[in-house]
Amino acid sequence: MKRFALxxxxxxxxxxxxxxFAGIITLDFENAPSFxxxxxxxxxxxxxxxxxxxxxxxxxxxxxxNGEFFTHAPSPVGVMFVAGSDGAMNVDGGFYxxxxxxxxxxxxxxxxxxxxxxxxxxxxxxSFGLTAxxxxxxxxxxxxxxxxxxxxxxxxxxxxTFSPAAAAAFDNISVVPEPGxxxxxxxxxxxxxxxxxxx
Numbered sequence: 001m002k003r004f005a006l007x008x009x010x011x012x013x014x015x016x017x018x019x020x021f022a023g024i025i026t027l028d029f030e031n032a033p034s035f036x037x038x039x040x041x042x043x044x045x046x047x048x049x050x051x052x053x054x055x056x057x058x059x060x061x062x063x064x065x066n067g068e069f070f071t072h073a074p075s076p077v078g079v080m081f082v083a084g085s086d087g088a089m090n091v092d093g094g095f096y097x098x099x100x101x102x103x104x105x106x107x108x109x110x111x112x113x114x115x116x117x118x119x120x121x122x123x124x125x126x127s128f129g130l131t132a133x134x135x136x137x138x139x140x141x142x143x144x145x146x147x148x149x150x151x152x153x154x155x156x157x158x159x160x161t162f163s164p165a166a167a168a169a170f171d172n173i174s175v176v177p178e179p180g181x182x183x184x185x186x187x188x189x190x191x192x193x194x195x196x197x198x199x
Contacts (some may be wrong), residue, residue: 028074034118047089049087050089098114103133
């Protein structure tokens with residue numbers, strides 16, 4: 001019984017760091033540069049983008065009622081769009097849940113794809129088509145209606161690719177990070193070492 005209690009204590013002590021790995025990461029693009037690469041803006045969260053993933057900030061030069069490019073987005077200041085083939089979102093530590101909001105002027109089949117490897121490589125784990133929802137029920141900007149899509153994954157993903165399309169914008173992209181096999185193995189090893197010392 002004493003060994004079990006010590007193992008439980010060891011696991012509880014070492015899992016104090018787990019929430020930092022297991023918490024949902026949401027990219028709201030509020031700090032992204034407008035018409036420039038998002039790049040490593042979110043590197044501190046373990047997420048980086050290819051050079052063609054660009055930020056878009058309402059700066060008064062859009063075609064909306066008050067010069068907006070978009071309205072009613074989940075995060076009001078900035079969104080993302082992809083201008084070329086190098087727009088992948090990479091999560092080095094991996095993730096097993098994914099969701100996003102989008103506004104699209106066109107129907108885009110397989111516009112967002114989730115991959116097992118970095119940079120859109122490996123096995124395709126999920127794919128999303130976009131509907132032409134950009135002005136459904138609204139007309140105050142070119143992108144005024146937003147829908148959410150998402151999924152949980154059966155295996156760990158490391159990247160998401162977005163089809164280059166000026167007619168689509170994305171906001172509040174969220175991933176549920178993979179805690180990592182190294183962390184889990186470390187927890188088990190710590191528990192075994194504590195048990196062995198007490199034996």
